[in-house]
Amino acid sequence: MATGLDISFNIIKGEPHLTALTSCALVCQDWYSLTWYHLRQRIHLRDRKDVLSLSKTLRAKPRLREVIQQVVISGALPGERQPIRHLGTFAVMLAGKAPRLSRLTVEDAEWTIGSVRMEDIGFLGVFSYIDTVRISNVTLSSAAQLSQLVSTLPRLRKLWCYNVDCLQEQKVSPASLPLNCANLEYLDLRWVAPAVEDFLVQISRASRVRTLVLGVDSELDSSSPVSRSQALLEASSASAEAVELHIDPSSPVMSVMLWLRMDHTTDDLDAILTTLEQDNVLARLDSILQERRFSGTVASRGICIGTHDDNNTWTSGNELIGMGSALRERYDRLDELVRRKMPHSHERDILSFQEFASWRQDVDKVLLHSMQVEQKNTAEDAEGPRGSRD
Incomplete structure (x- = not known):
């Protein structure tokens, strides 16, 4: 188990x-x-008492230090954004006491000025094994806090930002970007404040992001979020190998990832079919994917016009098994519609329509094989030609 x-x-x-x-x-x-x-591989800390209790446990049972892999820092009440003063307490008290900690999550939090001392955040650098940070349902004072967090973690490779607000709108200066941001390979931002998104655009320009995930909130102005998302796409276009787009179904823009509510699957599919049939977004996407700048990046890996549901964590891997004929008919119509509206991509055989999780697994296998071939070729080039001797 x-x-x-x-x-x-x-x-x-x-x-x-x-x-x-x-x-x-x-x-x-x-x-x-x-x-x-x-x-205890995953530890959840909701207040200072939890941090003190964990510190006491680690002193009593030193073997646990090697077990902890993930720590979640959150407000005291689930789903409500509350101050996280214990983030600083955790950084100071647990520095050096969880050497295998690789993933840090901050969620349901208000990270206001003065609630966490900047010098305390610096202690997170001692957790040298952390390569993944997830910020979810958090209100920042400024994007500079996120910049400092990234700067503190030398091995950071994956950054997730979900529903992140920002009280101040000033941008982070390019001159003060984290030196280690060039190491980021995975960037996932969905429904974040403009200041945060602008900061991550700068990060993308300075890094070699391989996987980029974007989300746009339908409540925002219809043009500004799209232009910022376009800036992110362009900033990472030279290195991105897989791109996911998550756009609210009520947004006037199309979503490559089509999220379905478990209790409203039929209604959501009907709405998607109507919108995509009447709009020209699929044709526009088809045209964009034929541009030369995409020939060596996401289009060469294929693009998934996939579906996912809002209960995706522990459901079956194949959502289509056992579905009724009416629901199956809607999925078939969506498949046909996508192929008809995107003829160029269909002819190039880069178009995939399937459950999104299974597509991601297929893409991961392709990327892994590509990296192995690249490493092998690099090693052979370094050895030089065989069979000859000076």
Whole structure:
């Protein structure tokens, strides 16, 4: 069960392996000891008391230090943005005490000026193993806070920003960009404030982002979010190998990722079919993908006009199995519509229509194979021609 537990998911509550392990821990003292280390791979800290308790536990059980892989810092109440003063407490008290910590999440939080001392954030640099940071449902005072967080983590490779607001609109100066931002390979930002998005545009220009994920809020002005998203696409176009677009269904812009509500799948599909049939967004997307600048990046890997539902974490990998004939007919119509509206992409065989998670797995395999071939060729070039000797 512990082998099947994947703590990388953003929402781990309800994950079947975790539920089973928790049940095992309640059987008896011996079983509790066996499951204890697995259950503490992911630590959730909601206030200063939680930080003090964790510090005390690590002193009493030093073996736990090697177990912790992910820490979540959040406000005290789930879903409500509250001050996270204990972020600074965690950075100072736990520095050097969780050497295998690789993922830091800050969620449901207000990160206001003075709530966390800048010098305390610097202690996060001691967690030299952190390569992934996720900021979700957070209100920042300024984008400079995010810049400092990125700058503090030398091994950061993946940055996620979901629903991030910013009280101040001033931009981060290019001269003060984090020196390590060039190492970022995965950038995911959905529904973030303009100041944050502008900062990440600068990050993209300075880095070699391989995977770019974008989201646009339908409540924003219809032109500004699109132009900022376009700036991000252009900034990472030279290096991006996979691009995901998440746009609210009520937005006037099309979404390559079509999110479906589990309880309203039929209604959502009908709305999508009507919109895509009447609008020319698919034709525009088809035309854009034929441009030369995309020939060696995302288009060469294929593009997925895929579906996902809002309960995507622990549902079956193939959502189409067992569906009714009416729902199947709608999916078939959507498939036909996409191919008809995007004839050039269809002819080039770069168009994929499937459940999005399975497409991502296919793309990951392609990227892994490509990297292995590239590494092999580089090694052979470094060795030089064989069979000859001076």
